[in-house]
Amino acid sequence: MGRKILFVTTDQMRYDALGCNGGQLARTPVVDGLAAQGVRYERAVPQSVVCMPSRSTMLTGQHPSTHGVWMNGVPLEPDAPSVAALLRDHGYRTALIGKAHFQPFLDPFGRFAENLPVTSAGEHRGFDHFESATHSPMGPLTYARWIATEHPEAAGMFYPVLDAALEVNAMGGGATGAPQVHDNPIPRGWYHTDWVADRTIGWLESLEADDDWFCWMSFPDPHHPWDPPGVRAAPRAMAGGAAARRIPRGRGRARRCSTPNPATGGPGTTAGSCRTTRPRCRGCPRR
Amino acid sequence: MYGTVRHELRIHRSADDVWELAGDPARLHEWFPGIDACEVDGDRRTVTTSTGVPLPEIIVARDRNLRRFQYRLDLPIVAHHRGTIDVIDLEDGTCLVVYSTDADPRTMALTIGGGTRGALVELKRLMEEDG
Numbered sequence: 001m002g003r004k005i006l007f008v009t010t011d012q013m014r015y016d017a018l019g020c021n022g023g024q025l026a027r028t029p030v031v032d033g034l035a036a037q038g039v040r041y042e043r044a045v046p047q048s049v050v051c052m053p054s055r056s057t058m059l060t061g062q063h064p065s066t067h068g069v070w071m072n073g074v075p076l077e078p079d080a081p082s083v084a085a086l087l088r089d090h091g092y093r094t095a096l097i098g099k100a101h102f103q104p105f106l107d108p109f110g111r112f113a114e115n116l117p118v119t120s121a122g123e124h125r126g127f128d129h130f131e132s133a134t135h136s137p138m139g140p141l142t143y144a145r146w147i148a149t150e151h152p153e154a155a156g157m158f159y160p161v162l163d164a165a166l167e168v169n170a171m172g173g174g175a176t177g178a179p180q181v182h183d184n185p186i187p188r189g190w191y192h193t194d195w196v197a198d199r200t201i202g203w204l205e206s207l208e209a210d211d212d213w214f215c216w217m218s219f220p221d222p223h224h225p226w227d228p229p230g231v232r233a234a235p236r237a238m239a240g241g242a243a244a245r246r247i248p249r250g251r252g253r254a255r256r257c258s259t260p261n262p263a264t265g266g267p268g269t270t271a272g273s274c275r276t277t278r279p280r281c282r283g284c285p286r287r
Numbered sequence: 288m289y290g291t292v293r294h295e296l297r298i299h300r301s302a303d304d305v306w307e308l309a310g311d312p313a314r315l316h317e318w319f320p321g322i323d324a325c326e327v328d329g330d331r332r333t334v335t336t337s338t339g340v341p342l343p344e345i346i347v348a349r350d351r352n353l354r355r356f357q358y359r360l361d362l363p364i365v366a367h368h369r370g371t372i373d374v375i376d377l378e379d380g381t382c383l384v385v386y387s388t389d390a391d392p393r394t395m396a397l398t399i400g401g402g403t404r405g406a407l408v409e410l411k412r413l414m415e416e417d418g
Contacts, residue, residue, distance in 0.1 A: 109321020109402040110337030140338035164364070166394035 002212035005087075009058070009216070011051065011099060012223035051223075052076070055101050059083060059125065069102070075112055076102040085126025087214045095129035095203050098196040098218030105134060115140050127216070131199050133192045135220045136161045143192050150190075157186045159225035174226070182227035191229045192220050289367060290393030292400030295385040296407040300414040302376035305384060306354045309372055309410060312346055318413055319406040332358065360395075367391040370399070384410060 015021050019028045020035035047057040048064050056062075056069040060081045069076050080102075084094045102125065103112035110116045114124065114132065124130040133143035137155045147155055159182035163169040174181035188194055200217045207213055221228070298305055308314055313327045315334060324335040332344045347369070348357040354374035359367075373385040386403040390396035 106398055108336050108338060108340060108342075108398060109319075109405075111321055111401065111405065115338055140340075165392040166364075166398075167392075 002210050003092075004212070005092075005214040007214070007216045009098075009218045010222060011218075011220050017222075051101050052104075055099075056080070059102060073104050075104060078113065080125075082126040084214060084216070087212075088126050088128060091212055093129075093207055093211050093213040094127045094215070095131075095200075095213075096124065096127040096216040096218065097129070097131045097200045097203060098133050098192075098216070099220045100124070100130070100132055100218065101134070105139065110140070129203055133196055133218075133220055135192070135223060135225060137192075143195055146195065147190070154186050154190050157184050158182070159184070159227040161225060169225075180225040182225060184227040184229055186229045188229040193228075196220075288393070289389045289391050290396030291387070291389045292396045292403070293385060293387045294400070294404045294407055295383055296411050297377070297381055297383050298411045298414050299381045301380055302354060302374050302382035305382050305410070305414055306351070306374045308414070309374055309384060310349065310351070310354060310356050312349065312356065312358070318410040319402065320409055321402050321405070331361075360390075365390065365392070365395055368395065368399075370403075 017023045017026055017028075018031055018035070019026070020032040020040065046054045048054045048070075050072055052072045052074065053064040053067075053069045056067045056076045057064060059076070060067045061083060062081065064070050067076060067080055068074065084096065088094045100114055103114040105115070107115045131143075132141040134141055135158075137144050137147040137158055138161075144155075159173070159180060160169055160171070163171065170179045172179050172181060174183055184191070189198075196217060196219050200215060203215065204213075308318060312332050313325050315332075316322045316325045319334075321337045322334045323337050326333045327346075330346045332346055333341050334344065335341050343361045344358045345361050346356075346358050348355060350356075354376075356372045358370050360370075367390060369387075369389045371385075371387040371389075373383075373387075375383040375385065377383055384407055386407055388396045388399045388403060390399065
């Protein structure tokens with residue numbers, strides 16, 4: 001039996017959006033279940049709040065001041081260190097499926113390897129297997145090509161990320177009319193969240209049982225635009241209602257401990273002597 | 288207001304030699320990194336980028352005396368575009384090549400301008416190596 005490393009990332013999601021971290025709105029029973037059986041690293045913080053710098057840090061293990069990607073649009077050097085290359089050189093099978101974004105997306109001339117079709121089916125920064133996706137079904141990435149080939153009618157269902165002036169779109173939609181919100185009629189199985197999961201499962205099933213492997217499963221959501229497939233939009237609107245009540249409290253959902261918080265006088269949500277069993281409330285030290 | 292980006296580079300080769308390559312609309316892919324193919328039909332040109340995107344263009348001017356080549360993208364999302372390549376004789380056996388991009392939406396000028404700088408660098412390399 002080999003060593004298996006599945007590195008799952010979501011994009012632009014606050015840590016407390018998860019139930020295991022105190023979130024009350026979204027239902028995240030699977031992650032909560034993993035957290036209940038594992039370790040929550042409460043002092044792990046991203047080295048940048050911006051996508052490309054933060055991702056470059058995950059890949060290289062370096063601070064932005066070292067890898068040089070200080071803002072979106074600044075490409076990571078092609079020869080930058082890569083945890084995937086290190087593991088591959090030690091015999092691991094490696095894959096990145098989903099959003100990479102170590103180099104800029106707006107790249108019509110293919111100046112960056114990440115956007116070239118040949119890269120999308122092959123090795124990239126130490127990942128033997130690379131299939132790319134982002135929030136839009138447009139452009140040269142693997143997911144966009146899959147949509148164009150398999151479901152071309154779906155390409156126009158997504159929120160247009162850029163407006164007519166090629167600036168970030170502010171058009172509103174959905175029930176609230178909020179910017180970057182859009183009712184997406186796409187079937188769930190065609191949306192990039194399921195695509196990333198399906199492609200990852202497919203790659204994992206191609207491995208031998210005793211293979212060592214490292215897979216970065218990189219979901220583009222819940223980064224804006226907020227245009228999930230319809231089957232997910234409805235339960236989200238019901239959060240706190242019937243849908244939320246289907247998840248038994250205390251099972252895979254963080255609970256607040258009853259220790260008073262000296263700052264607020266209410267139940268403790270900051271560091272305290274937590275008496276709850278797993279999952280613990282946020283802020284309480286691990287016992 | 289249009290976005291406008293201009294790059295220029297001195298090339299140690301005669302203006303005539305450089306114009307022979309830079310002024311030929313069918314040879315853009317030989318010196319513009321990121322463009323894989325060019326197809327010219329009268330005043331229409333279609334270039335295909337490395338990402339597989341075909342870009343239809345209209346050739347606006349090709350002036351041998353001025354050594355000026357101008358073209359524009361013919362895409363619905365581009366309200367205005369004008370690409371201009373000038374090869375200016377410095378009368379010492381070298382020349383200055385200027386590649387200008389004007390566009391509306393403005394962002395398009397930046398996006399294209401990121402490629403034109405690399406094109407000039409490649410043109411210089413090709414011409415000076417060859418010379």
